[in-house]
Amino acid sequence: MRFDLDGLEVFFPYDRIYLEQHQYMRCLKQSLDAGGHCLLEMPTGTGKTVCLLSLITSYQYANPSAGKLIYCTRTVPEMNHVMEELATVLDYRARMLHPEQPSEVEISCSSGDMEDIGGTTADRSSKRARKVYRREDSGKAPMGPSSSRAGAGGSGVLALCLSSRRNMCIHERVMAESDREAVDSACRSMTASWVIEASQKKPGSMETCAYYDNFQAAGESTSMPSGVYDLDELQKWGKSRGWCPYYLTRQAINHANILVFNYQYMLDPKVAKLVSKELGAESIVVFDEAHNIDSVCIEALSVTINDRGLEQATRSLGRLSSEVSRLKASDSQRLQQEYQNLVNGLIDQGLIQAPANDAALASNVLDPDVLNEAVPGNIRRAEHFVQFMRKVVEHLKTRLRSVAGPTGGVRSETPLAFLHRMTNGTSLETKPLKFAYSRLSSLLRTLQVSNLDDYNALTDIADFVSLLATYSEGVAKFAIIMEPNSSAIPGVTDPVIQLACLDSSLAIAPLFKRFGSVIITSGTLSPIDLYPKLLQFEPCISESLSMSTFRPCIRPLVITRGSDQLAVSTRYEDRGDMGVVRNYGAMLVELCSTIPDGVVAFFTSYSYMESLISEWDAIGILRELTKSKLVFIETKDVVETTLALDNYRRACDCGRGAVFLSVARGKVSEGINFDRHYGRAVIIFGVPFQYTLSHVLRARLEYLQTHYQIREQDFLNFDALRQASQCVGRVIRSKTDYGLMILADSRYTRHDKRSKLPKWILQFMDDSCINLSTDMAIAHVKSFLRLMGQPVDQEALQSVLLTVEEVTRMNPARPTISAGEGGAMIMDEHNSAAMASSSA
Amino acid sequence: MSAPASTINETGATTHTWEDTGGGNLWETTVQEDAEGRIVVAHGDTLAQTIRKRRKRLEQNDHSQRNRRVVRDMIRYVYVLIDASRWTRQKDPVLPPGTRLHCILQILQQFIRQYYDQNPLSHLGFIYVKNGEAEILSPLSSNSKAHSLALQSLAQVASTQTPHQAGEFSLQNGLEVAGRSLGHQPRHGSREVVVLTAALSTCDPGYILTDTLPKLKQAHIRVSSFALSAELHICRKLAEETGGTMGVCLDKAHFREWMQGQSVPPPTLKDQVRELSCEMIRMGFPVRVSSEMAESVHATREKTILARTAYICPQCQSKNAELPVDCAVCGLKLVLASHLARSFHHLFPVATFIESPLPSTTNDDVPMTGIPSASVAVSSSSVALKMDYLSQLDGKLLISAKDDERCCFACLRPFHATAAEIISPTLQQDGEALRMQCPDCQNYFCIDCDAFLHETLHNCPGCLRK
Numbered sequence A: 001m002r003f004d005l006d007g008l009e010v011f012f013p014y015d016r017i018y019l020e021q022h023q024y025m026r027c028l029k030q031s032l033d034a035g036g037h038c039l040l041e042m043p044t045g046t047g048k049t050v051c052l053l054s055l056i057t058s059y060q061y062a063n064p065s066a067g068k069l070i071y072c073t074r075t076v077p078e079m080n081h082v083m084e085e086l087a088t089v090l091d092y093r094a095r096m097l098h099p100e101q102p103s104e105v106e107i108s109c110s111s112g113d114m115e116d117i118g119g120t121t122a123d124r125s126s127k128r129a130r131k132v133y134r135r136e137d138s139g140k141a142p143m144g145p146s147s148s149r150a151g152a153g154g155s156g157v158l159a160l161c162l163s164s165r166r167n168m169c170i171h172e173r174v175m176a177e178s179d180r181e182a183v184d185s186a187c188r189s190m191t192a193s194w195v196i197e198a199s200q201k202k203p204g205s206m207e208t209c210a211y212y213d214n215f216q217a218a219g220e221s222t223s224m225p226s227g228v229y230d231l232d233e234l235q236k237w238g239k240s241r242g243w244c245p246y247y248l249t250r251q252a253i254n255h256a257n258i259l260v261f262n263y264q265y266m267l268d269p270k271v272a273k274l275v276s277k278e279l280g281a282e283s284i285v286v287f288d289e290a291h292n293i294d295s296v297c298i299e300a301l302s303v304t305i306n307d308r309g310l311e312q313a314t315r316s317l318g319r320l321s322s323e324v325s326r327l328k329a330s331d332s333q334r335l336q337q338e339y340q341n342l343v344n345g346l347i348d349q350g351l352i353q354a355p356a357n358d359a360a361l362a363s364n365v366l367d368p369d370v371l372n373e374a375v376p377g378n379i380r381r382a383e384h385f386v387q388f389m390r391k392v393v394e395h396l397k398t399r400l401r402s403v404a405g406p407t408g409g410v411r412s413e414t415p416l417a418f419l420h421r422m423t424n425g426t427s428l429e430t431k432p433l434k435f436a437y438s439r440l441s442s443l444l445r446t447l448q449v450s451n452l453d454d455y456n457a458l459t460d461i462a463d464f465v466s467l468l469a470t471y472s473e474g475v476a477k478f479a480i481i482m483e484p485n486s487s488a489i490p491g492v493t494d495p496v497i498q499l500a501c502l503d504s505s506l507a508i509a510p511l512f513k514r515f516g517s518v519i520i521t522s523g524t525l526s527p528i529d530l531y532p533k534l535l536q537f538e539p540c541i542s543e544s545l546s547m548s549t550f551r552p553c554i555r556p557l558v559i560t561r562g563s564d565q566l567a568v569s570t571r572y573e574d575r576g577d578m579g580v581v582r583n584y585g586a587m588l589v590e591l592c593s594t595i596p597d598g599v600v601a602f603f604t605s606y607s608y609m610e611s612l613i614s615e616w617d618a619i620g621i622l623r624e625l626t627k628s629k630l631v632f633i634e635t636k637d638v639v640e641t642t643l644a645l646d647n648y649r650r651a652c653d654c655g656r657g658a659v660f661l662s663v664a665r666g667k668v669s670e671g672i673n674f675d676r677h678y679g680r681a682v683i684i685f686g687v688p689f690q691y692t693l694s695h696v697l698r699a700r701l702e703y704l705q706t707h708y709q710i711r712e713q714d715f716l717n718f719d720a721l722r723q724a725s726q727c728v729g730r731v732i733r734s735k736t737d738y739g740l741m742i743l744a745d746s747r748y749t750r751h752d753k754r755s756k757l758p759k760w761i762l763q764f765m766d767d768s769c770i771n772l773s774t775d776m777a778i779a780h781v782k783s784f785l786r787l788m789g790q791p792v793d794q795e796a797l798q799s800v801l802l803t804v805e806e807v808t809r810m811n812p813a814r815p816t817i818s819a820g821e822g823g824a825m826i827m828d829e830h831n832s833a834a835m836a837s838s839s840a
Numbered sequence B: 001m002s003a004p005a006s007t008i009n010e011t012g013a014t015t016h017t018w019e020d021t022g023g024g025n026l027w028e029t030t031v032q033e034d035a036e037g038r039i040v041v042a043h044g045d046t047l048a049q050t051i052r053k054r055r056k057r058l059e060q061n062d063h064s065q066r067n068r069r070v071v072r073d074m075i076r077y078v079y080v081l082i083d084a085s086r087w088t089r090q091k092d093p094v095l096p097p098g099t100r101l102h103c104i105l106q107i108l109q110q111f112i113r114q115y116y117d118q119n120p121l122s123h124l125g126f127i128y129v130k131n132g133e134a135e136i137l138s139p140l141s142s143n144s145k146a147h148s149l150a151l152q153s154l155a156q157v158a159s160t161q162t163p164h165q166a167g168e169f170s171l172q173n174g175l176e177v178a179g180r181s182l183g184h185q186p187r188h189g190s191r192e193v194v195v196l197t198a199a200l201s202t203c204d205p206g207y208i209l210t211d212t213l214p215k216l217k218q219a220h221i222r223v224s225s226f227a228l229s230a231e232l233h234i235c236r237k238l239a240e241e242t243g244g245t246m247g248v249c250l251d252k253a254h255f256r257e258w259m260q261g262q263s264v265p266p267p268t269l270k271d272q273v274r275e276l277s278c279e280m281i282r283m284g285f286p287v288r289v290s291s292e293m294a295e296s297v298h299a300t301r302e303k304t305i306l307a308r309t310a311y312i313c314p315q316c317q318s319k320n321a322e323l324p325v326d327c328a329v330c331g332l333k334l335v336l337a338s339h340l341a342r343s344f345h346h347l348f349p350v351a352t353f354i355e356s357p358l359p360s361t362t363n364d365d366v367p368m369t370g371i372p373s374a375s376v377a378v379s380s381s382s383v384a385l386k387m388d389y390l391s392q393l394d395g396k397l398l399i400s401a402k403d404d405e406r407c408c409f410a411c412l413r414p415f416h417a418t419a420a421e422i423i424s425p426t427l428q429q430d431g432e433a434l435r436m437q438c439p440d441c442q443n444y445f446c447i448d449c450d451a452f453l454h455e456t457l458h459n460c461p462g463c464l465r466k
Helices: A019-034 A048-062 A076-097 A104-115 A124-140 A148-155 A180-191 A193-201 A210-221 A231-241 A245-255 A269-278 A290-300 A307-344 A382-404 A415-426 A430-434 A436-446 A452-470 A505-514 A530-535 A578-592 A606-618 A621-628 A638-653 A695-708 A712-731 A774-788 A794-799 A804-810 A815-839 B003-010 B026-030 B047-061 B100-118 B144-160 B171-182 B208-218 B233-242 B252-262 B270-275 B337-347 B380-384 B419-423 B447-457 B461-465
Strands: A002-005 A008-011 A037-041 A069-073 A158-162 A258-262 A284-287 A303-306 A411-413 A478-483 A496-501 A517-522 A539-544 A554-561 A598-603 A630-633 A658-663 A681-685 A739-744 B031-033 B039-041 B076-083 B123-130 B133-141 B190-197 B221-227 B246-248 B287-298 B304-312
Touching (some): A002 A804, A008 A076, A019 A048, A048 A517, A158 A231, A180 A452, A231 A245, A290 A496, A290 A505, A290 A517, A290 A530, A303 A307, A307 A382, A307 A436, A307 A452, A382 A436, A382 A478, A382 A496, A411 A695, A415 A478, A430 A436, A430 A452, A436 A452, A452 A496, A530 A539, A554 A774, A578 A598, A578 A606, A578 A681, A598 A638, A598 A712, A606 A621, A630 A638, A681 A712, B076 B100, B100 B144, B100 B252, B100 B337, B123 B144, B123 B171, B133 B144, B133 B171, B171 B190, B171 B221, B208 B221, B221 B233, B221 B252
Parallel strands (some): A037 A517, A037 A539, A069 A258, A158 A258, A284 A517, A598 A658, A598 A681, A630 A658, A681 A739, B190 B221
Antiparallel strands (some): A002 A008, A411 A478, A478 A496, B031 B039, B123 B133, B287 B304
């Protein structure tokens, strides 16, 4: 449908639209108009992505001056999903603008609409059907890009996605490599500038990548026709041209209209320098599924150093020094030149641009904080620098040893104190420390090292000291935490030094400053008022939308007592209580014997889960459980968990039924969906608070308290509840789906906890659903399942979807103005057409 | 540490009705808390609302109501798969009294009668599953008595067993047994399995989606499921894949209705229509003979009885005891013409009547008073009377008019008087009367006649008159 939203013509690829989608788009539009940031929460499974894409592309279309859309996702599957939706949106727009285009697409899409109304994924099979169709479509057009026709149809949008080499490479040998690091280094060994040079001098001496060579040979003339390229398309297109898709994409970033990539490319300063540096300030940045954005920001700036890393660093230093002396003997010219460059401070001032394919190292230090100075004299010579780093590593080793030693223990220091001890202990100056990182990367480049992985530990340490020295002054936004035992296994000493970033706004602040509109959105952002405080920005709109439904398809239940009326809770004092253990067990058994297919149970931590399961085993609850469900357990091992998940799905598919026991902050709780029969119910045992005795967390809480006036308890509650709602939110992914959300802890009845759940969950939580005992809850569950098993009333489903007429009615009509706007749009079109013709 | 053991025992079925807190009893359903926590006595749905809900449900589920003039399979081979595992040995508050299995068997007894009534040419069989094994309770036949007896015997056996002896449910084994038997039936018939289960998990020897489902699809076996407790995904998946229906039990009435829906022959599967567009089915119309002396007559293929009347197969001249039946000797289908006729009506269903609200006229608008009241007791045959309004206002309600909008075309009762009111006039009417209109002949019918016409008579008198 094509409708008018406050004067903006929106191309929405489905015939009907949900009310909340319309509200969502309106909020987006307002914040784009105001040029501000916004925070939006909309329930999962209501077609958030399609709203975002269709509104922003329409906005770009109406205002050609609006910049790129930069869409950040968390995972590769999410990225593919976005590209798929984008293709639908742009296809539709092209069709609307140029109705003379062949109508075969229209037919197939409208048939898709029948099943998949309003952009939600009503059914996975229909989704797949559409995708298959698109593949055929691109098969017909030999040039590859899925909507090249759409591109030709006047929209002229180039949409790209960027991922690591591992996902994009098309070189046969490199693709065979197993992990990311191996792929990276294999690629680098064939594409580094010195390798290219060497092979140019003496063809055949080094193996180079044919795709990269072709791409380089084509030079700047390489350009991509407009269209939507997902990873597969990029690879296909790269193959057909013989160009390397990875470098091609990195080059094409500058003229793409829509970019889809991982968070890291925006937030992690290391990677961001390579990728997002040149993005224009008028770009629109979207962070999808951004409920954990503060943690991502913090992780991007935190470094952990342990014993093994230091040993490795020592070894790499040894290798470096031998490399240096070898080079000195063979080709001292190169070292001399580097020295000269450093003297002139050229590299750091960016006068010598490192070739794009070499710039694999970049510091964690944020751009504006880097000193624009020449590298100090005492580390300019390579051998001096190696010596310098040796001292640093030795010092860190002694510190680590003292932590693990008998007089040691957990210690927390400010960066300044740590730095002070370091300068005292090593008689080094502070200033050269700041340059450790850039000096190291320059050295590695000079030495023509292609397998950078071997130097990972060393770069970590250089990173550590650079960060430390750069941010030691002023307000301590970092803390140094030294712990003798980092691992959970008792009795093992594994001392670590952590440089923990405490301020989540540090990494994201440059983005808020640089870009006009940053949109942070997710299914669970509640309580929404804490995010602006944590990230230190002023949202111009922050909105939490509820869900329009035709039937109460989710049922949150708060179970506070067992069948024997004893309160259940995972409070620290109650954990060991046999009554609680037994009640939780009985609750799980009873729920599992009344709920069909898949049930997912979340525990607050691995250790709690393990202790609970062993108790249950002892009192025979597990045996009882296996009568109705197969039991799968998440472990810390990723492979094992994946296997368990796979078998869990199979058990759900074939009707045996299964229960998955997992951990609220584990891998499963994020990103894996338990929709439809894979999760008829999600149970959370306890409130998933963070481990409050963790020293990093303590330091962060203190920081938040003193600097942002966020009370400790508030933050902990916020964090626990967002985790809980994230877990329960896994259960539903479309409106025709249904699921139970069971919160099993007496603390959930309290207002301060309950009110922090997202609005779209609260809207289904009436007073009869809270403060239940197990047997009451079972009765609720039974009646809910009976009701939801009834066939979906198609009429009712249609009634919550708005038609074009209803949407236009909602838009208070201002005929004169909207006509004017429409005129303006036509004008724009003319203008752009004129511009295009003149440039041609 | 004695407490845990007792808890585990409790985790099984609720053993007593009073222990169950389910919403089955009146107190739970009518007395509720509202949003502010006040206690309110919720009035249940009014009669009209209940009827509307039922009609809506029927419209969604029932093939005959939704699509008109579809090709239907007149000859059906249906196996009912009864879940007799531990899951059905529990009591269920919405299916009182007794265990779920008793409820299933009770409703099946009614279903047998309905089924043969609606599908005189079709066969029915029963399979039950317990301990993870499936067994044929009574094989496919058109003998309703044998089925009744078999169900009764199952009920008796079940009442002596404890839930533990019943074991697990196995959908795959049940379907395999049904499929093996159905696979031998003639291809012109519709092959169906109706699964009645309360189980929430099935204990299968293999993987049902890859092992059994392709076989079912290949043999054109339709699997419909009715879940007594909650929707099991595999059942829904099978129903979707094979073209069957899926239901989840709301209460006993819903269960009964759903089973009733199963007695209506389903539309022919699309690919099957193409495959066998036309095929001659041989049938024999036997001659009924009666003799003074009791003779030996085939009751079933295995059994002969002594009887004085028999039907003689036109092909092999053997004597069969009952109709319709497949001849015990030559296997020819023996029917009466009336059986064919009874099957026939499914092909020409009565169109669904549309609800049309009564025109809101009060007594003042209609000149009721001017009508001579005494002698006009009009019978239904005198529809042709050219009088507009005739009524007798002493509650005996005799009205007739050719195109009156105020009384039912079939039973001639005014709409605002429901059947219940006529029986006991003191009963408070709920202020709303339902009026249905036939989309073809535009006549109005009351709700009782609507049900009667659609479910029993299968003809619309208004349309026939035209």
